[in-house]
Amino acid sequence: MNSNETPADSWTKTIVDLPLGPGPLRSLTLARQEPAGTNSLALEQDSFKLRLANSEGRRESADLLIKKMYAWRGYDTSGVLNDTPNRITLMADLKGQIVGTLTIGLDSSTGLLVDQLYKDEIDGLRQAQRLVCELTKLAVNQDVHSQRVLAALFHLAYIYAHKIHAATDFVIEVNPRHAVFYKRMLGFSQLGEERLCPRVNAPAILLRLTCEYITENTAKYGGAMHELPHVRNLYPFAFSQSDEVGITQRLLRGE
Numbered sequence: 001m002n003s004n005e006t007p008a009d010s011w012t013k014t015i016v017d018l019p020l021g022p023g024p025l026r027s028l029t030l031a032r033q034e035p036a037g038t039n040s041l042a043l044e045q046d047s048f049k050l051r052l053a054n055s056e057g058r059r060e061s062a063d064l065l066i067k068k069m070y071a072w073r074g075y076d077t078s079g080v081l082n083d084t085p086n087r088i089t090l091m092a093d094l095k096g097q098i099v100g101t102l103t104i105g106l107d108s109s110t111g112l113l114v115d116q117l118y119k120d121e122i123d124g125l126r127q128a129q130r131l132v133c134e135l136t137k138l139a140v141n142q143d144v145h146s147q148r149v150l151a152a153l154f155h156l157a158y159i160y161a162h163k164i165h166a167a168t169d170f171v172i173e174v175n176p177r178h179a180v181f182y183k184r185m186l187g188f189s190q191l192g193e194e195r196l197c198p199r200v201n202a203p204a205i206l207l208r209l210t211c212e213y214i215t216e217n218t219a220k221y222g223g224a225m226h227e228l229p230h231v232r233n234l235y236p237f238a239f240s241q242s243d244e245v246g247i248t249q250r251l252l253r254g255e
Contacts, residue, residue: 090102105136133171176204
């Protein structure tokens with residue numbers, strides 16, 4: 001065990017345990033410990049775990065994945081994840097390997113990273129009494145079932161931002177080439193024009209997604225990827241409503 005970690009380190013506490021293959025989603029919120037002799041679906045096949053990157057070592061692991069996924073495109077990935085009070089970094093772990101990561105930035109007196117390029121647009125949302133949350137440092141290893149991992153990370157980010165911290169809007173800076181994916185697969189719309197983002201030395205546009213839209217679509221499609229194979233977005237890969245409630249309640253209890 002790393003000297004900086006203890007048995008109480010939240011990294012040992014799995015928030016959600018999901019089968020990587022085509023089996024149904026399984027949450028650990030309702031059965032936090034398997035009874036002896038249980039031969040559950042999650043134990044029969046490869047599964048990945050969603051956890052918090054709440055230690056320096058875990059943040060470094062997430063940062064390595066970000067560098068792997070973006071550096072080859074010429075993006076500047078020198079900015080590393082750090083322990084900032086208004087940021088929550090989620091990680092997807094598959095057999096000890098980090099296969100996905102996403103950071104949630106909650107608005108505060110220090111502002112958001114997105115203010116650097118799009119302060120006028122974000123201030124407009126603030127003036128409309130919207131509580132903004134930014135998504136950054138998103139990376140998913142393409143060698144795994146990326147739709148399942150991405151949908152789970154995104155839905156957990158929504159639970160943290162909206163259900164626990166009362167955020168009303170997600171914003172994200174993306175390369176213009178990737179905007180179509182975010183619009184089609186998650187429902188984002190463009191809020192800010194293309195500009196050069198100095199943090200990654202690449203062009204970016206600002207996208208926005210309301211939590212009302214996420215609430216509607218997770219309720220409509222969540223957990224139904226087998227029943228709705230014709231739906232061409234990520235919401236059927238999201239948690240079911242009962243799983244969402246269980247996850248939220250567990251997080252609110254601090255478990």
